[in-house]
Amino acid sequence: MDKRISLIAANWKMHKTIGETVSFIETLQKEVGPCTDREVMIAPPYTALDAARKAMTMEGYKLAAQNFHWEEKGAYTGEISGPMLKDLGCDCVILGHSERRHLFGETDEMIQKKLAAAFKFGLLPILCVGEVLEEREAGRTLEVIGTQLERAVQGLSREESGKIVIAYEPVWAIGTGKTATPGQAQEVHLAIRQHIAALFDKEVANRLRILYGGSVKPDNVDALMAQPDIDGLLVGGASLEVSSFKRIVQYQFVEK
Numbered sequence: 718m719d720k721r722i723s724l725i726a727a728n729w730k731m732h733k734t735i736g737e738t739v740s741f742i743e744t745l746q747k748e749v750g751p752c753t754d755r756e757v758m759i760a761p762p763y764t765a766l767d768a769a770r771k772a773m774t775m776e777g778y779k780l781a782a783q784n785f786h787w788e789e790k791g792a793y794t795g796e797i798s799g800p801m802l803k804d805l806g807c808d809c810v811i812l813g814h815s816e817r818r819h820l821f822g823e824t825d826e827m828i829q830k831k832l833a834a835a836f837k838f839g840l841l842p843i844l845c846v847g848e849v850l851e852e853r854e855a856g857r858t859l860e861v862i863g864t865q866l867e868r869a870v871q872g873l874s875r876e877e878s879g880k881i882v883i884a885y886e887p888v889w890a891i892g893t894g895k896t897a898t899p900g901q902a903q904e905v906h907l908a909i910r911q912h913i914a915a916l917f918d919k920e921v922a923n924r925l926r927i928l929y930g931g932s933v934k935p936d937n938v939d940a941l942m943a944q945p946d947i948d949g950l951l952v953g954g955a956s957l958e959v960s961s962f963k964r965i966v967q968y969q970f971v972e973k
């Protein structure tokens with residue numbers, strides 16, 4: 718199996734001013750130091766991207782936006798484009814987060830356009846997928862995620878598909894304190910890898926990094942990261958305090 722470098726990502730959602738962002742990043746880097754065996758990604762709000770870029774001075778830290786529009790420019794009031802994010806020094810962009818899907822009506826079709834645009838404009842996409850509680854209870858988890866994946870990757874080349882980062886975020890576990898058990902998360906991560914192998918091939922699937930997100934905390938990080946198909950984490954609430962995010966970044970490494 719290819720070696721996949723882990724990615725620990727912070728999605729700050731609509732939290733933190735410029736000053737709070739700079740102070741957080743400076744403190745985190747001071748306490749954690751450069752990262753060579755894992756990557757740390759921070760997605761502040763748009764308003765703090767520039768300051769965050771300037772504050773990131775150490776190896777292994779990456780900057781992400783939480784969303785963008787697929788067009789390069791045009792009459793799209795309130796939207797931000799890929800070239801604008803590149804201009805600010807962004808490395809990555811989060812796409813199809815469940816809050817974007819459920820609160821702002823993003824469809825699979827919009828997410829597919831965003832995924833293609835991320836490659837066009839040189840941003841690493843982090844594609845979020847996940848089922849709601851009723852879907853899990855109806856035994857439809859793998860079907861729902863399979864459909865989200867198939868629709869999102871439509872039109873991508875084999876090479877592009879191997880570069881995507883996928884974040885599995887069960888909607889019922891986001892911000893609720895209910896985490897998927899390591900076993901539940903592993904089952905879905907393995908299914909995602911198998912699904913990508915069927916859509917493309919095994920080599921692409923083995924290269925793919927799959928993150929888990931949903932109430933990740935210092936006390937469940939090690940068990941989640943010990944699972945063979947969990948390659949990283951997308952952290953919301955617990956990424957807002959340096960002390961908890963630092964512990965998550967410094968998860969206990971297990972050879973897989």
Ligand SMILES: O=C[C@H](O)COP(=O)(O)O
Nearest residue numbers: 728891892931932953954
């Ligand atoms: O993007 C992050 C996820 O929505 C998880 O959020 P949470 O860690 O607050 O549950």
